[in-house]
Amino acid sequence: MPINRLMRSALVLAVAATSACLDSTAPQGKSIEETEFAASLGVDLAASTKTANGAYYRDIVPGSGPAITTGKISVRYTGYLSNGVQFESNISNANPLQFTFGQEEVIKGFEETLIGVKVGAKRQLIIPYDLAYGSFNYGPIPGNSNLVFMVEVVSAP
Numbered sequence: 809m810p811i812n813r814l815m816r817s818a819l820v821l822a823v824a825a826t827s828a829c830l831d832s833t834a835p836q837g838k839s840i841e842e843t844e845f846a847a848s849l850g851v852d853l854a855a856s857t858k859t860a861n862g863a864y865y866r867d868i869v870p871g872s873g874p875a876i877t878t879g880k881i882s883v884r885y886t887g888y889l890s891n892g893v894q895f896e897s898n899i900s901n902a903n904p905l906q907f908t909f910g911q912e913e914v915i916k917g918f919e920e921t922l923i924g925v926k927v928g929a930k931r932q933l934i935i936p937y938d939l940a941y942g943s944f945n946y947g948p949i950p951g952n953s954n955l956v957f958m959v960e961v962v963s964a965p
Contacts, residue, residue: 837937837952840864846892849956851934863917864934871926871961881922882906882962887955895948904962915940918957927964933957 840862845851856864882904886897898905907913909923917939925931935955937943943951 837943837954840934840936840954843890843954845890845934845956846888848892849888849890850932851956853934856932856934859920861917861920861939862936863921863939865921866932867925867929868932868958869928869930871929873927873964875924875926876909876961876964877923878909879964880906880908881925881964883922883959884962885957885959887957889949890954890956917955922959922961925961927961930958930960933959 841853852866853864856866858864884899884901884904886899887895889895905914907919909919915935917935918933920939921933921935922931933956935957937952937954940953940955941949941951945951949955
């Protein structure tokens with residue numbers, strides 16, 4: 809009998825936990841437009857292009873050659889929280905980040921804001937939390953964080 813009671817208690821706790829996760833009143837992150845960005849990031853939404861899913865990008869330095877829409881791409885980048893705190897960079901690494909469009913190798917917003925970029929471009933990406941890590945903490949990145957990346961495209965097919 810104690811095992812049945814334990815199993816019943818575990819089931820009740822599991823249902824309660826699942827219900828809490830589905831609660832639509834759970835705190836959400838701010839939209840890009842509601843976010844206050846550190847001045848040091850130089851975010852200018854008015855000068856940026858908004859994607860269909862709510863991310864923004866702006867070419868700081870235009871690249872050359874054809875626009876990239878598929879295949880493997882290599883980039884150097886630095887990632888920032890909206891308050892200006894740097895959380896990651898591969899600028900000084902010998903090897904740039906390589907990924908293939910459409911293979912879910914990077915966060916959705918990162919890939920989405922690089923479609924159409926040209927080799928040699930330096931682009932600022934402003935990615936909403938729901939196209940990044942959502943409500944989950946990811947290393948030094950708190951849940952519901954809108955992110956800013958400075959990216960340089962090193963190579964593409």
